[in-house]
């Protein structure tokens with residue numbers, strides 16, 4: 001039957017629904033407070049029984065991934081599953097902040113895609129702490145200054161992939177999550193800046209490279225300057241009296257109050273950057289997990305084949321493989337391998353056992369929920 005409600009009637013319904021939603025969110029928040037108490041009680045019991053339980057772990061990535069996945073699966077519209085999941089992402093973020101606000105180190109400065117990835121993964125109630133290097137992100141989490149860290153790992157605009165991988169070789173941190181971000185660039189200027197006033201376009205060199213065709217076509221004669229990050233380019237566009245435009249994403253535009261002269265100027269659509277979340281704890285299985293390991297083998301014929309064969313035999317899909325020269329032993333190679341499954345799964349345990357036998361070194365970097373959003 002067609003909906004015949006008047007505007008006033010619909011708005012009255014909306015007000016009543018909002019009131020119900022608000023009451024439910026409050027109830028949910030009270031549940032989170034109770035969860036925090038239970039976690040503390042469990043810790044005290046463990047301590048009294050002579051165990052050394054470590055720190056209370058409030059953030060549970062495996063639980064969050066399950067909650068978000070379930071919300072996407074049961075979504076009946078008309079809103080998109082992802083849209084609804086984003087709303088719940090924020091509700092959970094606020095609930096967790098009631099338990100304990102999380103401090104998250106990320107490769108800054110503000111307004112970069114890594115900053116945006118941090119908010120996407122942890123929500124707005126987390127406290128992002130900008131760091132100037134990937135090393136500093138690892139150090140902040142290792143020292144306990146921050147609870148988690150976010151670093152770029154694949155096809156990044158702001159960070160060196162290899163640098164992230166190198167850090168894992170020496171670190172005792174564990175990967176506790178992954179974040180995927182579509183890379184969307186805009187041409188940004190300070191409000192009121194006309195096209196004719198632009199004398200220079202600034203961005204991180206990889207952002208300039210990702211938009212090269214578009215820039216060549218539309219701005220062939222304008223100077224381009226590579227700066228340390230897109231966030232820095234946006235800051236320059238906002239603070240230079242006139243004439244500087246920045247290539248950067250939505251987060252930078254919002255943060256520095258910039259206007260979009262042109263949107264979606266990246267040459268290739270579907271360009272995604274992947275980020276890893278690092279923490280001090282191992283994450284239990286969520287049911288949809290990935291595992292990352294470092295394996296080193298001698299440089300002899302068939303070494304890589306031998307390392308990969310256990311995965312083939314067990315029918316486990318690899319999602320990524322990278323090679324880095326080992327820094328400690330001449331002629332040894334280090335492989336970063338990522339695959340589906342959790343280190344606590346029987347088949348994964350068997351594969352890792354087999355790899356241990358044939359490698360010089362095997363270091364599990366952690367199992368973590370596959371990105372839901």
Ligand SMILES: O=C(O)C(=O)C[C@]1(C(=O)O)C=C[C@@H](O)C=C1
Nearest residue numbers: 035058059060063064092095096
């Ligand atoms: O289930 C828990 O352990 C909670 O702390 C609750 C909750 C939630 O709001 O749903 C909050 C934070 C955790 O990261 C996971 C889930």
